[in-house]
Amino acid sequence: MLIFIDSANINEIEEAYNCGLIDGVTTNPTLLAKENQPVDRILKKICSIVKGPVSAEVISLDSKNMIKEAKHLSKIASNIVIKIPLTKEGLKAVRVLLKEKIKTNVTLCFSPTQAILAAKAGADYISPFIGRLDDISQNGMELIEKIKQIYNNYNFKTKIIVASVRNPLHILKAALIGADIVTVPFSVIEQLVKHPLTDVGIQRFLEDYKKIPKR
Numbered sequence: 443m444l445i446f447i448d449s450a451n452i453n454e455i456e457e458a459y460n461c462g463l464i465d466g467v468t469t470n471p472t473l474l475a476k477e478n479q480p481v482d483r484i485l486k487k488i489c490s491i492v493k494g495p496v497s498a499e500v501i502s503l504d505s506k507n508m509i510k511e512a513k514h515l516s517k518i519a520s521n522i523v524i525k526i527p528l529t530k531e532g533l534k535a536v537r538v539l540l541k542e543k544i545k546t547n548v549t550l551c552f553s554p555t556q557a558i559l560a561a562k563a564g565a566d567y568i569s570p571f572i573g574r575l576d577d578i579s580q581n582g583m584e585l586i587e588k589i590k591q592i593y594n595n596y597n598f599k600t601k602i603i604v605a606s607v608r609n610p611l612h613i614l615k616a617a618l619i620g621a622d623i624v625t626v627p628f629s630v631i632e633q634l635v636k637h638p639l640t641d642v643g644i645q646r647f648l649e650d651y652k653k654i655p656k657r
């Protein structure tokens with residue numbers, strides 16, 4: 443399972459990438475707005491750090507302008523993937539971009555049938571938002587299970603990016619289901635690393651090491 447970082451913050455991306463922990467990046471307008479810099483500049487910087495896929499989202503609602511934006515964004519770097527919302531106009535844009543060999547990540551997916559449409563349109567990635575489903579008392583992980591089964595049934599090539607991840611348990615469940623990718627906020631990447639018994643163990647080893655005679 444690949445791990446992407448769900449962030450537009452250069453410090454977070456650099457730290458996670460330099461530790462060898464991440465394979466790609468996903469951004470969205472909310473994450474970019476936190477950085478208070480022009481979008482193209484941030485994306486260019488991210489793509490200079492990370493060699494894997496970097497998702498950048500269009501904000502237009504009609505396919506014609508989505509395609510125009512996608513063409514502009516894809517010129518920023520060769521590893522840019524265009525995030526397109528799961529709407530009728532969005533799916534139209536995905537079809538056109540497929541022919542133009544521009545990679546797409548269909549976002550804001552909340553149902554298995556939406557995921558079927560994205561795969562049929564030829565999306566490279568689908569991003570089901572599991573945390574936002576959990577937030578309204580629906581089981582986000584069940585959506586991943588269903589999409590995984592459907593994509594297996596029909597041998598769809600679209601890769602599943604588990605998005606809107608809130609905690610390490612989401613990542614564990616995604617791995618057990620066999621999702622292709624999880625996109626994880628920096629704070630959750632840090633939670634993944636930590637275990638209280640690791641800290642206690644290090645402390646005990648250091649204390650015992652001091653007891654060893656030096657000669």
Ligand code: G3P
Nearest residue numbers: 448470573574605606607
């Ligand atoms: O980048 C898309 C997704 O991961 C957003 O997550 O936390 O805003 O629901 P969240």
